[in-house]
Amino acid sequence: MENKKDIIFRLKLLLKITSAGEDIEDMELSDDEKTVHIRFNTGYKRDVNIACDSGASIIQDVVKVLI
Numbered sequence: 001m002e003n004k005k006d007i008i009f010r011l012k013l014l015l016k017i018t019s020a021g022e023d024i025e026d027m028e029l030s031d032d033e034k035t036v037h038i039r040f041n042t043g044y045k046r047d048v049n050i051a052c053d054s055g056a057s058i059i060q061d062v063v064k065v066l067i
Helices: 004-015 055-066
Strands: 024-029 035-040 045-049
Antiparallel strands (some): 035 045
């Protein structure tokens, strides 16, 4: 089974060194593991629905909202 929390943590680190994610302050997985909460340095927040996603699909869904 894939560890969604670990995927989000590692994805956050990777995205923060790209131009698409350089303004990300934090990314975290909701307690029910169905949503990724993205908080930007500006204070703006964005939620990404990842319910039923595989690890690769989580990455795709998060990247889609950033580009």
